[in-house]
Amino acid sequence: MKYIQRIRIEWMMILLAAVFLIQNLILDDRFGFVPVLSISLLAFFGLLVGFLGNTITVAVFSMMVMATGTYLLYYTPIIMPRLEKIYLIIVIPIFAVLGLITKNSVLFNRRSNTFQPRMRHYLTTLDETTGLYNKKEFEARFEKFKCAMNLYEKIGRGLIVSFYTVDYIEQLRYQNDQATDQLLQALAQELSDIRLPEEDQFYLGDGTFVVMSPIYHSGDSLTFIQELNRITKTQFSLFPFKNFERSQNTVIRFGEMAIEGSTELTAEQVISRVRRRSEADLTDEYIL
Structure with missing residues (x-):
């Protein structure tokens, strides 16, 4: 996780946009406009939860969503394709995790930019071989x-x-x-x-x-x-x-x-x- 946090925000935005694009292309080809719109709104909601929450919040919320979605879609008489049911259950947790990773990447890069001058000055005071002051x-x-x-x-x-x-x-x-x-x-x-x-x-x-x-x-x-x-x-x-x-x-x-x-x-x-x-x-x- 700590290595993922170091990804620049630009690459994280490109990754999210690519996931959205691939998702919508696949869903549009299989289910049509209305399911694509519904799932995109759920994905956006998941991203919002990831941006506003922390690890515990995302984990608890994802378990609640998956449990509720499983009960509603499998134990009530709702007729829809099996793959669509599965994806409706996991779409919010997936994008909540992506939103959390993106938020952590933004915060990490902000801290790095804040302390970068101090880090650069500190590294110039150290000897490369021993790690002691030069x-x-x-x-x-x-x-x-x-x-x-x-x-x-x-x-x-x-x-x-x-x-x-x-x-x-x-x-x-x-x-x-x-x-x-x-x-x-x-x-x-x-x-x-x-x-x-x-x-x-x-x-x-x-x-x-x-x-x-x-x-x-x-x-x-x-x-x-x-x-x-x-x-x-x-x-x-x-x-x-x-x-x-x-x-x-x-x-x-x-x-x-x-x-x-x-x-x-x-x-x-x-x-x-x-x-x-x-x-x-x-x-x-x-x-x-």
Whole structure:
């Protein structure tokens, strides 16, 4: 049903007109003008019920009409062709269902047209592989958060930007591009599952995931986020890279940067600084 609702209203009108035309041609050839006119009026009544009602209304009304029509046409002495009796019983339910489908299609397309600009904007903020926010959205959200921190300096808000980069992502893609995408998708899903709802997750490309975590100067939010970052890195390292029958461990470079109070750093500067810190983390990783 949900796929039928997506049919454009123009095609639904063409379908209804075609059904009416085919019906009238068949009935006129078999029964004549008066039965055709009567059945067309009943079909129009069915369409009206479908347009004005909902699924429950159409279902209940159709059952009542079919029960009443069966009783009147088969248990009272009315003489008419058998096919005409059957069609008189089912014509209203058929066109009531068609009217309901048409109404739902109109409503669905109206909602789609209303939210289409928002949907288009939302899709431009997502990365195609991971489904997370992309670099452009990271820059926009960082600037928005920075402006808020500069505007309200006394509220004690801060920000932690955390980087998780899959090491040697180019070599992994060279070995198996599809397996690399599957690894990135699994990491993105894990990131969405274990991070906090108030955090934002991004994918900047080249195997780099970013988490933007708001914190307060008072309390243990900074310590908690740092502990959560270590847990995230450990969880990421547990996902192996599977290349056909072989698998290898995934090495994650990690870096974080805490921004407390007002700042003049741009998003590019933050990315550059955290990336350098992740390179230092990579050195520790291989030394250990």
